[in-house]
Amino acid sequence: MDFDLPPDDDPRRLAVRDWIANHPDPTPTDLARAGYTAPHWPAPWGLDADPEHQLIIDQELASIGIDNVGVSIGLGWAGPTILTGGTTAQQQRWLPGILDGSEQWTQLFSEPDAGSDLASLRISAVRDGDEYVINGQKIWSTWADQSQWGILIARTDPSSLEEGDRRQRGISYFVVDMDTPGIEVRPIIEMTGGNHFNETWFTDVRVPVDCRIGPENEGWRLAKVTLGNERLSLSHGGVIWGMGPVSDDLFAFVKDELGSIDDPVLRQKAARVYTEKRLIELFGLRMMTMALGGNDPGPFASIRKTLADEHGQSITTLMKDLRGAHAMLGEQNEHTEEDDVWHWSYLFSRALTIGGGTSEVQRNIIGERLLGLPKEPG
Ligand SMILES: Cc1cc2nc3c(=O)[nH]c(=O)nc-3n(C[C@H](O)[C@H](O)[C@H](O)COP(=O)(O)OP(=O)(O)OC[C@H]3O[C@@H](n4cnc5c(N)ncnc54)[C@H](O)[C@@H]3O)c2cc1C
Structure with missing residues (x-):
């Protein structure tokens, strides 16, 4: 610092x-x-x-208990993209509901065959007068079942799919009203027992042209704005993406409930988890130093996201170990966050090293953009 x-x-x-x-x-x-x-x-x-x-x-x-660094798709992903590429009319239409939280947003990017390799997406948007007609499928759409709006990337130039490394050239960026006829949201039940994300199907969904953000076929540039902001948001604080317990809770548990950890192996694990926590905090301060010095912490968010997501798994695993047999026996039917936040987080933390770009993909970014290693073969 x-x-x-x-x-x-x-x-x-x-x-x-x-x-x-x-x-x-x-x-x-x-x-x-x-x-x-x-x-x-x-x-x-x-x-x-x-x-x-x-x-x-x-x-x-x-100081009055307001956490201004929450994870919200509207504020963290959609808003910055609309600010970057939207017209004044589009900003006036969508930003107020994002800022006061009255409208929830979902992100419609991933497809069954286009996750890490997002540029191979296939969902199509065909211009028909003042509208686009959308057909295809998205998957892993967080909170699509409870959102008013979605940010969607779709292929407006089907021939671009054949262009290998230049597939991203035929993609456009849209805002979609989730109540539009033809949108069907099907829940995906996770191993937590809950339903965080969904499959979203589009059948002849008509989207007005004024819901396209930026020029036709130039949506990839804006998708990168969204993904950069997503990575930054998900790297903040990091543990369970603000949806579960944090490392401090674990150490308070140890102090209040156990006093000390007698088992030497568990003690060693706890020391490791504590070291991870301190490293993430210090790394956050280094990113803050960069930002205050006028430098873009950009790809450094990939380091913090990777550290924090893996830390989320190690603290919840340690908590399971500390609770002993009770952790296996007591909570078979208690899958919701409210029932047992540690158990829920233990299961949900597995998703963190996948969502928002997998840890392997983050390591590619770190290798290429920070360490200057050669790009991986296409
Ligand atoms: C909790 C959560 C929330 C999500 N929310 C949303 C959402 O709201 N909207 C949305 O559109 N998507 C969402 N996703 C989807 C997420 O973006 C994708 O799951 C992610 O990009 C990985 O894509 P994939 O699942 O298709 O896996 P794949 O890309 O098929 O990857 C499979 C495996 O191959 C590895 N791999 C792939 N490419 C490379 C490479 N180049 N180098 C090294 N290894 C590689 C991956 O790391 C992974 O281990 C969410 C996912 C999760 C887990």
Whole structure:
């Protein structure tokens, strides 16, 4: 870490404190109106806040229990893409509902044969007057069953599929109203017993042309904006993507419930998990140093995401080990997050090294973009 935290009397800090004094229990709408939901977004949506200003706002909001670094597809993925490629009318149409959280979003990118190799996607969008007609299938669409809007990438130039390395040239980027006739969302039940993601089928789904973001056949550039933001969001804090317990909870459990760990092998595992946690925290500070110095932490998010996702699996596994036989016997029917957050997280943490780009793909990014290794053969 190579920065000083802005002092207590920093005028930007005092301004947030003033606002909090007038809004001691702010609603999502209050936060959105003040520009505090996404302070780094340009006005009128945010405050054009640089990383330091953003850090101040995050710290002050954290002091009243508001976590401003949540994982939401609308705020984390769709919003930045609409800001980058959307028209003013499109921004006015979708950003308010994203900022105040009143509208939920899903991401319709992956297909059964296009996950890591996303550019081989096949779902088609054919122009018909003022509309596109969409046909095909998406999979692993998180919260598609409860979302109002979806960000969708589809092939508008079918001939591009034959173009090998240049397949991404025939892809366009759309926003889709999930209530449109012809969209069918089928739940996928996970090993947690819950339903986090879905298959989404499109049969002659008509999407107005003004729901296309950016030019036709140039959606790949925007898809990369979405994926970069997704990687960054999912690398924050990292453990179970903010949906489950964190390492601190584990160490509080050890302190409060066990006092100490007598078994030497478990003690060694705990030391390893603790070391991982510290490394991730320090790495976060290094990324913050980069951002405050005006450098884009970009591909470094791949390192933090990989460390944090694997850490999520090691802390939940250690918790199972610490609980002994009870961990196997007591919770057979308790699969929901509310019933037993540790058990749920143990199962769900397996998904983290896959979602948002697998750990192997993150290692490719680290190798190519940070270490300068040659690109893997196509
Ligand atoms: C919790 C979760 C939430 C998700 N949410 C969404 C969502 O909301 N919307 C959405 O569109 N998708 C979503 N996904 C899908 C996710 O993006 C894909 O699962 C992921 O990109 C991997 O694709 P795949 O499952 O097709 O596996 P594949 O790409 O088929 O990979 C199979 C295996 O091969 C390895 N592999 C593939 N290519 C390479 C390579 N070049 N080098 C080395 N190894 C490689 C992978 O690492 C993996 O181990 C989600 C997935 C999860 C687990």
